[in-house]
Amino acid sequence: MPAHSTETLEQDKGAQRAPRPAPAKLELAGIGKEFRTKRTVTQALSGIDLTIGDGEFVSLIGRSGCGKTTLLRMLAGLLSPSSGQILVEGRSLWNGAKVDSSVVSQLGVVFQEANLFPWYSVADNISLPLRLRGDGKEERRERAHELAELVGLKGFENSYPRELSGGMRQRVAIARALSIRPKLLLMDEPFGALDALTRERMNLELQRIALATNATVVFVTHDITEAVFLGDRVVHLTPRPGRIRQVRSIDFDRPRSIDVQTEPAFGAIVRDLRHALDEEG
Amino acid sequence: MNRERSKRLLPWISTPLILIAFFVAWDLFVRINDVSELVLPPPLTVFESLVEVVTEASTWEHALVTATETIGGFLIALVSGVAVGVVLGKVAWLENSLRPLIVASQVVPKVALIPLFVIWFGFGMTSKVIMSAMLAFFPIMLNVQLGVRSVEAGQREVMRSLNASRWQTFLHLELKSTMPYVFAGLEVGIVFAIIGTIVGEYLGGSEGLGYLVVRTLNELDAPALFAVIILLSVLGLLLYFVVHGLKRFFIPWHESVYGQQDVNR
Numbered sequence: 001m002p003a004h005s006t007e008t009l010e011q012d013k014g015a016q017r018a019p020r021p022a023p024a025k026l027e028l029a030g031i032g033k034e035f036r037t038k039r040t041v042t043q044a045l046s047g048i049d050l051t052i053g054d055g056e057f058v059s060l061i062g063r064s065g066c067g068k069t070t071l072l073r074m075l076a077g078l079l080s081p082s083s084g085q086i087l088v089e090g091r092s093l094w095n096g097a098k099v100d101s102s103v104v105s106q107l108g109v110v111f112q113e114a115n116l117f118p119w120y121s122v123a124d125n126i127s128l129p130l131r132l133r134g135d136g137k138e139e140r141r142e143r144a145h146e147l148a149e150l151v152g153l154k155g156f157e158n159s160y161p162r163e164l165s166g167g168m169r170q171r172v173a174i175a176r177a178l179s180i181r182p183k184l185l186l187m188d189e190p191f192g193a194l195d196a197l198t199r200e201r202m203n204l205e206l207q208r209i210a211l212a213t214n215a216t217v218v219f220v221t222h223d224i225t226e227a228v229f230l231g232d233r234v235v236h237l238t239p240r241p242g243r244i245r246q247v248r249s250i251d252f253d254r255p256r257s258i259d260v261q262t263e264p265a266f267g268a269i270v271r272d273l274r275h276a277l278d279e280e281g
Numbered sequence: 282m283n284r285e286r287s288k289r290l291l292p293w294i295s296t297p298l299i300l301i302a303f304f305v306a307w308d309l310f311v312r313i314n315d316v317s318e319l320v321l322p323p324p325l326t327v328f329e330s331l332v333e334v335v336t337e338a339s340t341w342e343h344a345l346v347t348a349t350e351t352i353g354g355f356l357i358a359l360v361s362g363v364a365v366g367v368v369l370g371k372v373a374w375l376e377n378s379l380r381p382l383i384v385a386s387q388v389v390p391k392v393a394l395i396p397l398f399v400i401w402f403g404f405g406m407t408s409k410v411i412m413s414a415m416l417a418f419f420p421i422m423l424n425v426q427l428g429v430r431s432v433e434a435g436q437r438e439v440m441r442s443l444n445a446s447r448w449q450t451f452l453h454l455e456l457k458s459t460m461p462y463v464f465a466g467l468e469v470g471i472v473f474a475i476i477g478t479i480v481g482e483y484l485g486g487s488e489g490l491g492y493l494v495v496r497t498l499n500e501l502d503a504p505a506l507f508a509v510i511i512l513l514s515v516l517g518l519l520l521y522f523v524v525h526g527l528k529r530f531f532i533p534w535h536e537s538v539y540g541q542q543d544v545n546r
C-alpha cells in the first residue's frame with residue numbers, strides 16, 4: 001500500500017487538532033539582518049520576534065524586498081542573522097556564523113527558483129535528498145514515483161528538467177523538499193509560477209500533507225488569499241527595515257475546502273490585510 | 282514526420298554533394314588554367330598518390346607516431362589542465378597572483394619554443410609530446426577554471442540546505458556542472474594537440490606525418506604532399522570525433538549535446 005494513502009487516513013486525526021498547539025517548534029528572538037556592501041548598508045530585517053508552534057502553518061506576506069526571503073534563508077541555515085537568536089525545538093540553530101547541522105537535517109526547503117539539477121531526471125531530482133542520506137535505490141525509486149504522482153507529474157519521472165515548464169519544475173522542487181518527510185518545511189513563493197487552477201490544487205495538497213505529517217510550515221507568498229487560506233496565522237512584514245507589522249490568527253476549521261474562500265469572514269480578513277499592505281504605499 | 286526525417290537525412294546527402302562539387306571545381310580549375318602539377322595537382326592524381334601512400338607500410342608507422350604523440354600530449358594536458366584548473370578555480374588568491382604569468386604564457390608563441398625542446402629532449406617523440414601537451418593545456422585549464430566558478434549559487438544552496446557533505450557536493454553538483462566546460466576545453470584541446478604535434482614534426486625529427494609533409498615537399502612531390510595532408514585531416518577528424526563521442530556519452534543532458542540532436546532532427 002502506498003504511503004500516500006496512510007497519510008490520507010492520518011488526515012482525520014489532524015482535523016481535530018487545535019489550530020495552535022502549545023510546544024514551540026521555532027522561536028525567533030530579536031532577529032535582525034544587515035547587508036553590508038562597499039557603498040551601502042541595508043538593514044533588511046530588524047527586531048523580529050515570533051514563536052511558531054509544532055505543526056503550525058505560518059504564512060508570511062509583505063511587499064517585494066521587505067525581507068521575506070532573507071528571513072527564510074536564516075531559518076534554513078543558509079544565512080546567519082546579524083543579531084538575535086533562532087531556536088529550533090529549543091536548540092540554537094546558529095552559533096555565531098556557524099550553523100548546527102544536526103538541526104538542518106529535518107528541514108525541507110523550497111526556494112523561489114526551482115534550482116533543479118539538469119543532469120538528473122525528475123525522479124533523481126526528487127529523491128536526491130534520500131540519496132544523500134543513504135537510502136537504497138528501490139526505496140528512492142518508489143518514493144520518487146509516489147511524490148511525482150502527488151505533485152501531478154506522474155509519467156514525467158524519466159524526463160529531464162529542460163523538458164518541463166516553469167511550473168512543473170517548481171513542482172519537482174516541492175516534491176524534492178517533501179521527500180524526506182520534513183518536520184519543518186520552509187517555502188518561498190513556491191506556487192508563484194503556477195496557473196490558478198494548479199495553484200488551488202497544490203494549496204489543497206499542501207494543506208493535506210501538512211496536516212498528515214504534522215509538519216510545521218513557514219510559507220512566503222505574495223498572494224493574500226493563499227496566505228489566509230493556508231495559514232493558521234498570517235504574518236505581515238513591512239519593508240526598510242523589515243519588521244513585523246501584524247500577526248493575524250486565522251481560525252477556520254481544518255481541513256479547509258476551497259469554498260471557505262467565499263465565506264464573508266474570509267473575505268473580510270483578506271480585505272483587511274490588503275488595506276494594510278496598501279497603506280505602506 | 283516526413284519533414285523531420287528529411288531534415289535528419291540532409292547532411293548525409295548534402296555533404297557528399299558538396300565534396301563532389303568541390304572536386305569537380307578543383308579539376309576544372311586545374312584543366313582550364315593549365316596549372317602545373319607542382320603547384321596544384323588534379324584531384325585524380327592526388328587520389329592515385331593517396332592510394333600509393335596508404336598502401337605503403339611505413340606510412341602507417343608514421344601515422345602511429347603522430348597519433349601516439351598527439352594522444353600522449355593530450356592526456357598530459359587533460360590531467361594537468363583539469364588539476365590546475367580546479368585548483369585555480371577554487372583558490373582565488375592563487376589565481377590572482379598567477380594571472381599575469383598565465384596571460385603572459387598564453388601570449389608567448391609556444392611554437393617558437395620547439396627548437397629549444399629539440400635541444401633539451403632530442404629529435405624523438407618527447408619534444409613533440411611536450412609541444413602538443415603545452416598547446417592543449419591552456420584551453421582545457423581555462424575552461425575548467427571557468428567551470429568550477431560557474432556552479433550556480435542556488436544549486437549550492439540546495440546542497441547546503443540538504444546538509445550535504447563536501448564530497449557529496451562535489452560529486453552531485455560541482456563535478457556535474459563542470460563537465461560541460463571540461464568537454465568544451467577538450468574539444469579545443471584535441472585540435473591544439475594535433476597542431477602541436479605536427480608543427481613539432483615539421484621542425485625536427487624523422488618520424489610522423491608532419492615529417493612526411495616536409496619530406497614530400499623537399500622531393501617536390503605535390504600529389505604525395507596532398508595525400509599526406511588528407512591523411513592528417515582524417516587523423517584529426519577521428520580524434521575529434523572520439524572526444525565528441527565521449528562528450529555525448531558523459532553529458533547527454535547538456536544543451537550542447539541535446540541542442541545538436543534537435544538541429545539534426
Ligand SMILES: Nc1ncnc2c1ncn2[C@@H]1O[C@H](COP(=O)(O)OP(=O)(O)OP(=O)(O)O)[C@@H](O)[C@H]1O
Nearest residue numbers: 035036037042044063064065066067068069070071
Ligand atoms: N545578498 C544581499 N546583499 C545585499 N542586500 C541584500 C542581499 N539579499 C537581500 N538584500 C536586500 O535585503 C532586502 C530584502 O530582500 P529579500 O530578498 O529578503 O526580499 P523579499 O521580501 O524576499 O522580496 P521578494 O518578495 O521580491 O522576493 C532587499 O532590500 C534586498 O535588496
Ligand SMILES: [Mg+2]
Nearest residue numbers: 068069112188
Ligand atoms: Mg523573496
